[in-house]
Amino acid sequence: MFSVKGLVEKGSLTSIPSKFVMASVPKQDILSEVEVIPTIDFSQLTSGTPDQRSKVIHDIGSACREWGFFMVINHSVPKKVMDDMLKATESFFDLAEDEKGEYRNKQLFDPIRYGTGFNVSMEKAFWRDYLKVHVHPHFNAPHKPHEFREISQEYCKRAREVASELFRAISISLGLEGNYINKAMEIGEGSQLLVVNLYPPCPKPEIAIGLPPHSDHGLLTLLIQNEVSGLQVVHKGKWVTISPLPNSILVNTGDHMEILTNGRYKSVVHQAVVNNKATRLSIGTAHGPTLDKTVRPAPELVDGESFPPAYRGITYREYMEVQQSNELKGKSCLDRIRI
Ligand SMILES: O=C(O)CCC(=O)C(=O)O
Numbered sequence: 001m002f003s004v005k006g007l008v009e010k011g012s013l014t015s016i017p018s019k020f021v022m023a024s025v026p027k028q029d030i031l032s033e034v035e036v037i038p039t040i041d042f043s044q045l046t047s048g049t050p051d052q053r054s055k056v057i058h059d060i061g062s063a064c065r066e067w068g069f070f071m072v073i074n075h076s077v078p079k080k081v082m083d084d085m086l087k088a089t090e091s092f093f094d095l096a097e098d099e100k101g102e103y104r105n106k107q108l109f110d111p112i113r114y115g116t117g118f119n120v121s122m123e124k125a126f127w128r129d130y131l132k133v134h135v136h137p138h139f140n141a142p143h144k145p146h147e148f149r150e151i152s153q154e155y156c157k158r159a160r161e162v163a164s165e166l167f168r169a170i171s172i173s174l175g176l177e178g179n180y181i182n183k184a185m186e187i188g189e190g191s192q193l194l195v196v197n198l199y200p201p202c203p204k205p206e207i208a209i210g211l212p213p214h215s216d217h218g219l220l221t222l223l224i225q226n227e228v229s230g231l232q233v234v235h236k237g238k239w240v241t242i243s244p245l246p247n248s249i250l251v252n253t254g255d256h257m258e259i260l261t262n263g264r265y266k267s268v269v270h271q272a273v274v275n276n277k278a279t280r281l282s283i284g285t286a287h288g289p290t291l292d293k294t295v296r297p298a299p300e301l302v303d304g305e306s307f308p309p310a311y312r313g314i315t316y317r318e319y320m321e322v323q324q325s326n327e328l329k330g331k332s333c334l335d336r337i338r339i
């Protein structure tokens with residue numbers, strides 16, 4: 001069975017199969033000197049003085065409004081848990097193809113899916129192998145490598161704790177009660193999808209793409225990566241390359257945050273580019289409501305004339321299905337429910 005990793009390991013590639021050649025790969029723009037990626041000191045949120053806490057909540061609100069993206073430092077996920085998670089996921093991809101094969105050709109809501117990025121309608125492949133695991137409210141894990149279960153369970157639990165604290169801060173930044181999002185979105189029983197992306201070195205990085213421009217479906221995505229950069233986000237109409245600090249967690253707003261906040265906090269469009277030197281590994285957890293929850297703009301954020309509801313209600317499950325069939329085309333999925 002075919003994977004990008006398998007293709008690269010077969011021999012010294014000097015070109016790439018035509019299905020990987022993209023008509024256009026958006027070029028990154030230089031991050032201008034005045035633009036600094038928002039950095040959030042998580043410890044000030046959880047154990048800062050009241051003033052520090054208010055300031056950081058304000059900064060999270062600004063980051064959501066102006067970027068839809070920020071970098072969290074001094075958070076509560078131990079470095080060892082992050083390092084072990086990166087190692088365990090790398091070991092998963094190192095398994096023989098037939099060992100990973102049982103997770104291939106699976107459907108969206110199957111507990112575990114392994115594969116290579118492909119856009120059926122465009123008949124194009126992306127330079128990325130992935131593993132997607134539904135880890136909450138029901139925990140799942142591939143049974144190999146043996147350490148994967150325990151490590152991913154710990155990492156995903158820690159990621160949920162960070163997300164939940166961020167949901168509190170975001171609720172307050174919107175003038176809502178602290179528990180608003182956690183309660184309204186039933187986060188305690190909510191959906192958490194683990195997405196691991198492997199981008200092997202690509203001999204023609206300028207004409208291939210790891211992940212094309214898209215926004216994420218959930219409320220928030222938390223992302224960690226190995227030391228290799230490749231994530232780019234759109235900010236003020238330009239592509240900005242993100243080089244995170246070691247041990248930080250990148251956070252971005254997803255489509256459901258945009259729906260719930262009635263467009264006050266928009267989901268951010270991002271992509272993953274590839275390089276010809278080193279393998280990049282990224283681990284995302286998408287945090288969303290319960291699958292059968294119908295999400296619509298929060299009534300508190302809808303106001304007749306000035307803020308009419310901008311999106312119709314849709315269940316998270318249905319939204320994920322629509323997004324899957326839309327195959328990662330910018331924010332086209334959200335356009336379908338825009339009023
Ligand atoms: O690899 C990355 O940095 C981005 C991954 C991503 O956007 C996704 O999995 O949705």
Ligand SMILES: [Fe+2]
Binds near residue numbers: 215
């Ligand atoms: Fe994404």
